Amino acid sequence: MIWFTAKRLLSGVVLLVLVSVGTFFLAHLAISDPTVNLLGGTYTPEQQAALAHKIGTDRPLLVQFGDWASHAVRGDFGTSWRNFQSVGDQLALKLPVTLSVVTFAILITAIVGTAFGLIAGLRPGSIFDRVIKAVSVVLFALPGFWVSLVLVIWFAVQLKWFPAVGYVQPTQSIDGWLRSITLPAVSLALGAIVAIAEQLRNAVIAVDRQDYVRTLRSRGLSRARVTVHILRNASPAALTVLALMFVGLLSGAIVVEAIFSLPGIGQLTNSSSQIGDIPMLLGITVISIVFVVIVNFLLDLALGFLNPKARVR
Amino acid sequence: MTATTALSGELDPRLARRGSLLSRFLRRPDGLIAAVVFALILLSAVLAPLIAPHDPNFVDLAISKAPPSPEHLFGTDSSGRDVLSRILFGARTTLWGALVTIVTAIVLGVPAGVAAGYFGGVWDRISSWMSDALQSIPGMIILLVVAAGTRSDFFLLMVTVGTFMSPGFFRISRSTALAVRNEPYIDAARVSGLGHLRIMARHVLPAVYAPVIIQTALTAGIAMGIQAGLQFLGIGDANTPSWGAMMLEGFRLMLTSPLLLLWPSAALGITIAALAVMGSTLADLVRVRTPLESRAARRARRAAAAEAPATQSTGTIAHATRDSAVSIEGLKVCYAGQAGETEVVHGISLDVAPGEVLGIVGESGSGKSQTVFSILDLLPAGGRWSADAIWIGGREVTSMAPSERHKLLGRQLGYIPQEPMSNLDPSYTIGHQLVEPLRAVHGMSRAAARATAAAMLERVGIRDVKRVMRSYPHEISGGMAQRVLIAGAISGGPAVLVADEPTTALDVTVQAEVLELLRELQAEHRMALVLVTHNFGVVADICDRVVVMRDGAIVETGTVDALFAAPAEPYTRELIAASLDSAETRAELDRKSA
Numbered sequence: 074m075i076w077f078t079a080k081r082l083l084s085g086v087v088l089l090v091l092v093s094v095g096t097f098f099l100a101h102l103a104i105s106d107p108t109v110n111l112l113g114g115t116y117t118p119e120q121q122a123a124l125a126h127k128i129g130t131d132r133p134l135l136v137q138f139g140d141w142a143s144h145a146v147r148g149d150f151g152t153s154w155r156n157f158q159s160v161g162d163q164l165a166l167k168l169p170v171t172l173s174v175v176t177f178a179i180l181i182t183a184i185v186g187t188a189f190g191l192i193a194g195l196r197p198g199s200i201f202d203r204v205i206k207a208v209s210v211v212l213f214a215l216p217g218f219w220v221s222l223v224l225v226i227w228f229a230v231q232l233k234w235f236p237a238v239g240y241v242q243p244t245q246s247i248d249g250w251l252r253s254i255t256l257p258a259v260s261l262a263l264g265a266i267v268a269i270a271e272q273l274r275n276a277v278i279a280v281d282r283q284d285y286v287r288t289l290r291s292r293g294l295s296r297a298r299v300t301v302h303i304l305r306n307a308s309p310a311a312l313t314v315l316a317l318m319f320v321g322l323l324s325g326a327i328v329v330e331a332i333f334s335l336p337g338i339g340q341l342t343n344s345s346s347q348i349g350d351i352p353m354l355l356g357i358t359v360i361s362i363v364f365v366v367i368v369n370f371l372l373d374l375a376l377g378f379l380n381p382k383a384r385v386r
Numbered sequence: 387m388t389a390t391t392a393l394s395g396e397l398d399p400r401l402a403r404r405g406s407l408l409s410r411f412l413r414r415p416d417g418l419i420a421a422v423v424f425a426l427i428l429l430s431a432v433l434a435p436l437i438a439p440h441d442p443n444f445v446d447l448a449i450s451k452a453p454p455s456p457e458h459l460f461g462t463d464s465s466g467r468d469v470l471s472r473i474l475f476g477a478r479t480t481l482w483g484a485l486v487t488i489v490t491a492i493v494l495g496v497p498a499g500v501a502a503g504y505f506g507g508v509w510d511r512i513s514s515w516m517s518d519a520l521q522s523i524p525g526m527i528i529l530l531v532v533a534a535g536t537r538s539d540f541f542l543l544m545v546t547v548g549t550f551m552s553p554g555f556f557r558i559s560r561s562t563a564l565a566v567r568n569e570p571y572i573d574a575a576r577v578s579g580l581g582h583l584r585i586m587a588r589h590v591l592p593a594v595y596a597p598v599i600i601q602t603a604l605t606a607g608i609a610m611g612i613q614a615g616l617q618f619l620g621i622g623d624a625n626t627p628s629w630g631a632m633m634l635e636g637f638r639l640m641l642t643s644p645l646l647l648l649w650p651s652a653a654l655g656i657t658i659a660a661l662a663v664m665g666s667t668l669a670d671l672v673r674v675r676t677p678l679e680s681r682a683a684r685r686a687r688r689a690a691a692a693e694a695p696a697t698q699s700t701g702t703i704a705h706a707t708r709d710s711a712v713s714i715e716g717l718k719v720c721y722a723g724q725a726g727e728t729e730v731v732h733g734i735s736l737d738v739a740p741g742e743v744l745g746i747v748g749e750s751g752s753g754k755s756q757t758v759f760s761i762l763d764l765l766p767a768g769g770r771w772s773a774d775a776i777w778i779g780g781r782e783v784t785s786m787a788p789s790e791r792h793k794l795l796g797r798q799l800g801y802i803p804q805e806p807m808s809n810l811d812p813s814y815t816i817g818h819q820l821v822e823p824l825r826a827v828h829g830m831s832r833a834a835a836r837a838t839a840a841a842m843l844e845r846v847g848i849r850d851v852k853r854v855m856r857s858y859p860h861e862i863s864g865g866m867a868q869r870v871l872i873a874g875a876i877s878g879g880p881a882v883l884v885a886d887e888p889t890t891a892l893d894v895t896v897q898a899e900v901l902e903l904l905r906e907l908q909a910e911h912r913m914a915l916v917l918v919t920h921n922f923g924v925v926a927d928i929c930d931r932v933v934v935m936r937d938g939a940i941v942e943t944g945t946v947d948a949l950f951a952a953p954a955e956p957y958t959r960e961l962i963a964a965s966l967d968s969a970e971t972r973a974e975l976d977r978k979s980a
Contacts, residue, residue, distance in 0.1 A: 084515075088519050088522060091519070092519075092523055096528065096531060099528070099531060099532070100531050100534070103531065103532055103534065103536055104534055110534075197767075210662050210663055210665075210666040211658075211659045211662050211663070213604075213662065214604060214607035214608060214611070214658045214659065214661065214662035215607075215611065215655060215658055215659070216608075216611025216612065216614060216615055216658075218611075218614075218615050218618060219611065219614070219633075219651060219654060219655060219658075222633065222637060222647065222651060223651070225640075226640065226644070226647070230640065230641065281767070282766065282767065283808065284803060284805060284808040284809045285808060285809050285810055285811045285812075286811075287759075287764050287766075287803070287809075288801065288803055288809045288810075288871070288874075289811065289819075290764055290795065291762055291764060291795050291796070291799070291800075291801035291875075292795065292796045292801075292822075292823035292827065292874060292875075292878065293792070293793070293795040293796020293797060293823060293827040293878065294796070294822065294823055294826060294827065295826065298822065298826055302811050302813075302814070305813050305814075306811065306812070306813055317521060320521065320522055320523070320524055323524040323526075323527075324524045324525050324526035324527070325526070327526045327527070327530070327615075327619070328526070328615040328618060328619060331618070331619055332637065342526075342527055342530050343530060343619055345530075345534075346530035346531060346533055346534040346621075347534065347620075348534075349534045354527070354530070354531050354534070357527055358527055358528070358531075361524045361527060362522070362523065365522045365523075365524070366522075369522065379813060380812070380813060381812065381813060381858040381860070382812065382858075382860050
């Protein structure tokens with residue numbers, strides 16, 4: 074178990090390093106002279122040189138990288154090129170918004186996806202199963218932002234159940250906070266729900282055919298109790314997909330935040346990208362990968378808990 | 387068991403044949419409609435310059451945000467541009483972007499996946515890790531970095547999207563190649579001197595073909611979504627008409643001109659839905675699976691089966707119904723298959739008295755396991771039994787409600803399976819699996835259930851009871867697992883014990899011990915024992931009476947002594963001879979495979 078854990082952690086660190094380094098050079102290669110974008114409009118060569126000196130892009134690229142990396146490993150992502158505020162501080166400010174939405178979306182996905190997958194898998198071929206399948210084919214393919222637009226028009230503009238835009242701090246009002254993240258979370262979750270349901274359905278059908286399930290039934294255990302056994306053995310496949318969904322949700326959040334005017338990482342990414350704020354983009358990349366690594370690690374722990382055989386390895 | 391796996395896992399080699407795939411696809415209504423819709427979208431994109439009523443970029447501020455009219459069928463946008471024309475030209479952008487994405491993803495994913503699956507080894511590990519890594523990067527962030535640097539170069543952005551989509555193609559190509567690689571004809575090709583490249587081109591690629599097409603349909607849809615999302619964020623050339631940018635404008639003017647949001651959203655939604663339905667229909671056609679029946683169809687079929695004329699029932703009843711532990715009259719078992727229903731047990735009758743040991747003997751496929759699963763009402767999915775009557779403990783059970791019948795399990799009926807390792811839930815400890823039924827079914831307290839379980843384990847000859855209770859199934863041996871299963875079967879104090887080949891999967895030295903244990907327990911508790919086996923050695927050892935089955939019918943019934951002394955049927959003679967002849971070789975084989 075310790076060896077297994079160490080190996081997964083190492084793999085996560087390697088991923089983090091590779092992606093950070095890759096993004097650093099990709100960004101600098103793509104944005105050859107960031108000062109042009111940052112200054113915008115008209116400017117003198119002196120102004121440009123001064124800015125380049127201030128943000129350090131007048132140095133060789135490798136020196137810039139050494140500088141960035143040596144600070145980044147200590148958790149210091151430098152200052153934004155746009156407003157010269159600490160990248161770390163701004164991330165800390167925006168992260169809770171995105172995490173609220175994504176976590177809420179994951180919760181909805183896990184609960185609803187499990188319920189749907191289980192019901193469909195226990196009765197394959199039933200009407201419920203067929204409806205779920207028909208809906209999921211299309212829902213999975215439709216982008217989250219397309220769904221958000223539909224939800225906004227329907228629930229926020231027509232029915233006025235939820236606010237169409239804006240974010241309410243949980244410290245201000247828990248109820249308002251929940252309302253402000255419900256539509257974004259639901260629009261992100263819909264695609265993930267059907268993906269989870271499909272995975273779990275297939276796993277449930279496979280487990281249901283296992284010999285030990287028949288043996289459990291032969292002991293006289295109730296349907297509900299046998300279902301608990303089936304669910305536990307079927308869940309690893311769905312959990313693995315749930316971890317993949319987390320990555321997808323982070324991506325989806327960028328567009329969804331734009332629709333709902335949520336001041337989260339997504340908006341920060343979008344605005345930083347448009348102005349070419351490389352330190353901010355790097356900070357966002359690193360923090361996202363850190364979360365992905367953490368989620369994958371939690372997944373491994375959960376899989377170990379669910380499947381005793383995985384623990385020994 | 388063997389009969390059921392053969393039925394449920396049957397492959398249809400015709401499913402993968404290429405030529406018929408298209409025609410079968412078009413014969414499905416959902417596939418046809420989706421294909422026609424997509425073809426229309428494709429056509430209008432190609433013909434956009436010819437069929438568009440206006441120049442998509444012609445600005446006429448005098449008619450900005452005009453409602454639909456004969457001149458502008460979909461109305462105009464905020465700059466007075468014709469929406470219909472922009473939708474038609476937008477389709478070009480959307481489809482071109484999807485094409486770039488797909489080509490990139492296939493070029494990166496498929497060769498790498500095929501090579502990884504075919505060669506395995508280091509290349510497999512490296513490329514799999516890269517594929518996993520690519521999947522754990524939030525692609526949208528990288529896309530925005532690329533957009534920032536390349537001034538939103540559309541082509542490069544779509545190539546980047548394709549890169550992030552390549553793991554999907556990598557994974558399906560890899561797993562398909564892996565599956566094909568182990569086929570005997572690949573070995574044959576290798577032995578006959580074909581090079582790796584030619585083998586991959588001739589044998590592996592054709593197998594990858596169908597899954598890649600399915601993946602293409604799904605990926606194209608997702609790529610269109612990402613593309614529109616980027617455009618919605620304001621990334622992309624403002625002069626090229628695109629659905630995403632139109633949606634952005636529509637979203638901004640949502641309250642005043644909702645139609646401006648509706649048109650592009652509908653166009654994008656319909657296109658993606660058409661692709662998704664095409665992909666899933668295709669997947670349905672090539673996937674091999676057990677046919678699933680709706681409840682209505684099942685009811686209709688049962689009604690039809692009830693009217694069917696009764697076939698000649700085989701077997702005899704030896705005891706009065708009142709005195710028997712189990713009595714079956716005219717049992718039939720059917721399985722739903724691709725071509726309707728197959729009857730595997732054709733109306734048999736047998737019975738067993740309390741304290742009697744009845745052997746059911748036959749080769750695999752003779753229907754003996756199906757018979758005992760019918761007694762338990764635990765036939766696998768797709769299977770169903772029907773009978774004139776089944777008596778268990780003096781009660782007629784065919785007319786019982788399923789929930790009522792279910793209550794017999796664990797109380798009246800105990801079941802010992804064939805394969806010990808696959809019959810214990812791998813996720814729970816042995817202790818839990820023994821204790822749970824005692825508490826849930828027999829209402830014992832936790833302490834009492836634990837004590838009973840421990841005593842049962844002790845009784846079946848397990849020495850280190852405490853350790854075994856804490857162990858998971860993969861931590862104990864097959865022989866021990868079978869003892870655990872026997873303990874589980876008898877712990878509810880059943881009147882009838884049903885054992886399906888209880889010693890077949892065991893090492894030969896353990897076989898005798900387990901058989902001895904079964905005999906002791908049966909005598910101790912005066913249980914009726916129904917023992918399914920293919921081995922007349924086991925029959926001679928333990929049974930009082932024996933039923934010989936072949937092809938779903940009973941060919942001979944009698945006491946063990948009578949049957950061994952003078953088997954009436956040639957088939958029985960053959961079986962007896964085979965069991966005695968192969969006793970030695972079987973033991974050898976068992977030892978090797980254990």
